[in-house]
Amino acid sequence: MAAAPKINREPSFRDIDRSVLRVMEPAGRAYWAWVGFCFTLVGIAAALWMRQIYSGLGVTGLRQPVMWAIYITNFVFWVGIAHSGTLISAILFLFRTKWRTAVYRAAETMTIFAVATAGLFPLVHLGRVWFFYWLLPYPNERSLQPDFRSPLVWDAFAVSTYLTISALFWTMGLIPDIANARESATGWRKTFYTVLAMGWQGTDRQWRHYSMAYLLMAGLATPLVLSVHSVVSWDFAMAINPGWHSTIFAPYFVAGAIFSGVAMVMTLLIPMRKLLGIEDLLTEWHFDNLAKVVLLTSLVVSYAYITEAFMTWYAGDPIEQMTFHMRYFGPWGWMYWVMVLCNCVIPLLLFSPRIRVNLRALWVITIFVNIGMWFERFVIIAGSLTANFEPSQWASYRPSITEIMITVGSFAWFLGLFSLFCRFLPIFSMTELKEGIVWLRKALKMDRVTAA
Amino acid sequence: MSTIAIIGSFADDARCANAIEELRAAKVGEFNTFSPIPSHRIEHAIGRKKSPVRWIVLAGGISGVLTGLAITIGTTYEWRLNAGGKPLLSWPPFIVICFELMVLLGGIFGFLGVLGLSGIPATEIAPGYNGRFGEDRFGIVVRCDEAEAARVESMMRESGAEEVVREGV
């Protein structure tokens, strides 16, 4: 692809368009090789899933008492990743944060694909996938209805609502940009964009309704974000398992979700910035601010770990204390300490303003954060199940090749879809970048963010 | 007298808003604006009422809550399952469902409302539309009698229009 021009520190509207639209030019072989690689992995995972559907869940490592392990970990992990997008697009919009404009589209796209990936896992986890619709209320002759007092049903509603609303919010944001892209496109792309843009012309009437709807959708999406990961956490907190039954789960999981999600945004955007040549749109200032969000949520997560540890001791329940003892010092204790290192210790580096603008360091730190957060879910979910109330039931768990490949496949699915999006639809919101052009110019001119 | 369209193109929204105010004061006829970004200055200059989208969203939210109540209460009555001794109509779980449906229907109604009110999907291109209005120019299209044309054009030029073009309708 075309080499990136020297960074233009005073971009105009047209410069923004050029930078963003240039990304959507036909791609080279390296790109298609990467996409092909991703979807090959997806294919392998799909084949293994077919085998699992045919043979049953016995091909996994799931055995009593650990009946929820990697699949559910992945589910919670991906829903968590999804939250960053809505935080950035909706919540920061309500706060009128200026640095959000450059990252919001990529983050929101991540949300859609992450929720789509997450939504696959309850299906993967069902032995008889074809009965998934039993989770939804529909009239039937046997008067069977989902039990609305079960958190799993709340989950079905919450995650579907989240997927729908995110998709609608994302689509709404895309329409003006696609209309812009349609003007300079040629060939089949022009038809594609013309259809998608639905005739948007940016008239005052259209912008008036759009602006108000955008604000309202942001206002709706904000409590939705809080509720979705709370509902997911309640899949565990509603049980009376030690290590699961804890009131702090809801906001703690939400903070953890934002933590892993924003880290994933950075993990993706930092290489993208170089690969796609968009240094003039995505500055160190943006990453500095994203890093601060990561730091804040890391502190919240650390607070939760310490509170849980303290409360376990304080409550004096011997079973709970035993479960936590196993969590810290049992056979899987190494996972817990890896998690603490990745989630609590390494992000402390982000207190340093120098590190917050060092993109290489940020990339490494955010990868650690994602590893840590994956382990956190696994430690909580499978960890609590291995050492439960009955010592005679204690057992360990080892993932089978099916589970491992499906996990790898989920990452490939996510990255593959995201990569496709980057080339075919605008990965940055041209509209919002233009709205925030004054701030963008200031950010480009700031040499060191630390200069105050 | 035939109606013609006069298209003025501006480099920034302040000048465009200026021109709109003058045009409104002069009451020269219908006009349409195009802009690449939503602009409060322009919205303020045009001075229409707030969008009714908020009522549509509110209606959606309320329907969501009612649907949630209907589904949860209805299905629980249909199959009276004893779930851990919880009361049949337990409000904490039902609140969660009602909340989710409130957001879902509020959002869906809002989205459809925007599409409907904005007239999209639109199959016709509004007269005077030019690709540059999606890129970096703000445009005003005035439909007026030929007699008024000169006045309109001079108003636009005074407000700083880069380009003023006349087109037959």
Added chain:
Amino acid sequence: MSTNLQHADHERAKPQAVESVAGATMQTVAGAMIVVGAIAFVFALVRGAAAIAWQAYLVNLLFFLGVAQGALVASAAFYLTQAKWGGSTPYRLGEAFAPFLWVGFFLFFGLYFGRSLIFPWVTHPIPQKAAWLNIPFLFARDGIGLGVMAAASFAFIRVSRSDEARAWTVATDDIALPPHSIRVFAPLVSVLFAVVYTLISFDLVMSLAPVWRSTLFGWYFFGGAFWSGLAAMALVATVLRGRLGEHNLFTNPTVMHDFGKMVFAFSVFWVYLLFAQYIVIWYGDLPVETFFIVQRAHHMPWSPLSVACVVLIWLIPFTVLMSVRTKKTPAILGTVTVLGLVGMWLERYVLVVPSLSLDAIPFGPTQFLITIGFLGAFLISAVPGLNRVAQAATSGEPVGDDVE
């Protein structure tokens, strides 16, 4: 938005000289309130009603410390979110109640004298928890916590009042970060707040029912304290609006709108934290957890008070402040915040007192007068801060050019 710029120009015409807003009358009244409260307290002790006196003392200490600290943390949060929607005034407003932090610090040690009537585990020690729930350790850790908190808060205030910081708050169209000292103290104060107030809530509220526990309790408590600080700030803004002459910051509807939005949003956050605890405890149905909620929300005589708390802190602000117009109407915002603060006081009461006196609601003239006493102490310590707020609000600073 363009109105903001015009308004600012108008204001910049002449900074008005403002006579002291928290003047002699207020100080005298507040002083009288303190005296009355102290007398009621001592009288109760002497009369043999020491238990209710100490209960009232504790409830008021928790409430007013929460308001003062919450407001200060709001100022720190404004720096962290680079808020410039009101110039320097919101910062002064958050810092206005800070002197009470030292008052509260000293009053905290007063609890020592009522320890056997406040902490059930003093008269009935619990061996497994004795390493944590013992008087020397509790007073040491909470005392140090409150002391460090107050010291850090004042260090923060000192850098926040510097010329550099003030210049930053009115530089509305710049993306530079706040001065370096702010970038140290604002996060420090915020983190300390979460930690210290979690500790306070565990020690002074949760330990009153030593068998009970809820991991979210600390967050819930300091979340409520933060909200009460915001509500107090909004209330002061609506009151000062009328008293500061024609062109003060609080006559700017956008500023009032922002206060209203914060009161709205954090009241929703509070009810979320409440619900998160409620639903987990309700669902698990473990007696060791449920008794606490059942005592307060499901049994008379406390259940109407619990409902009242939710109505005052969440339902009223949520329904009334949803529309833009009501947020910008000072009379409405003022009423909602007054009701909300009463609700938060009631909430502290409902958290603390049923653990100490379950069957009847002890509330009579003694408790009322002690509350008045604390309110007087709170008001007196806010006098210099409020005068600074008045000064900032009438100084004609330009306010943020935020597009709505």
